[in-house]
Amino acid sequence: MNAESKSTRQVWRVLIVEDDVEIARMLGETLTENSMIVEVAESGIRMDAALRNQKFDLIVLDVMLPGENGLSICRRLRAHTNVPILMLTALGEEIDRIFGLEIGADDYMTKPFSARELTARIRALLRRTASAPEERDRSKVLRFNGWRLDPIRRQLHDPSNARVSTTMHEFDLLLAFCRNAGRVLSREELLGVTHAGLAGPIERSVDVHISRIRQKIEKDARDPVLLKTVRLGGYIFTATVEEA
Structure with missing residues (x-):
């Protein structure tokens, strides 16, 4: 369905x-x-x-x-x-x-x-x-640096197993990064991933969402090591991602 x-x-x-x-x-x-x-x-x-x-x-x-x-x-x-x-x-x-x-x-x-x-x-x-919940073919839990991302329950847990609240777009973006680890994703691709274009986002919306993701998963959001900006390219997720 x-x-x-x-x-x-x-x-x-x-x-x-x-x-x-x-x-x-x-x-x-x-x-x-x-x-x-x-x-x-x-x-x-x-x-x-x-x-x-x-x-x-x-x-x-x-x-x-x-x-x-x-x-x-x-x-x-x-x-x-x-x-x-x-x-x-x-x-x-x-x-x-x-x-x-x-x-x-x-x-x-x-x-x-x-x-x-x-x-x-x-x-x-x-x-x-x-x-x-319809993504049954891509339903496996993803792990990176002790973090756990569950695509079906749409839940993010930190290394201590505490649940971390995310917005819809934040979760979609993080899921896209985990499924494309090591690959540069442009802002246009990321807007498509979140379907945010359907809701008429302002130009900086992707940057705002990514800033919030960094505040949640990075030790220092001002000096990110997992979710890096690629000048004139977009963003890249550098963590090693494994299926649970």
């Missing part, structure tokens, strides 16, 4: 964290019309309550919220969950979009936005999630 046919059969649950009543209503109606189950939370506190009672497949998270803001919430969520996060904000500067990606958002949209485009981006993230 391919990812598209699976996604058309599954009922996706989306949590919208947005305090603007009109925007939340518009989003809820749009996603409901696209066969998704939607719940709305007006704040981080309401979001936490919703997450305790229900599992969601994706979170649409506004930045400007009463109380705890969306950037803080995103950072907090990333400490314990890999659920895809699409951030909404009225802030349009590139530095704000970069920061959103740095703290773990999978995609980013600025207000005002097209409901059709937002739905397309949400579907792209959900399709990516749905396709992950």
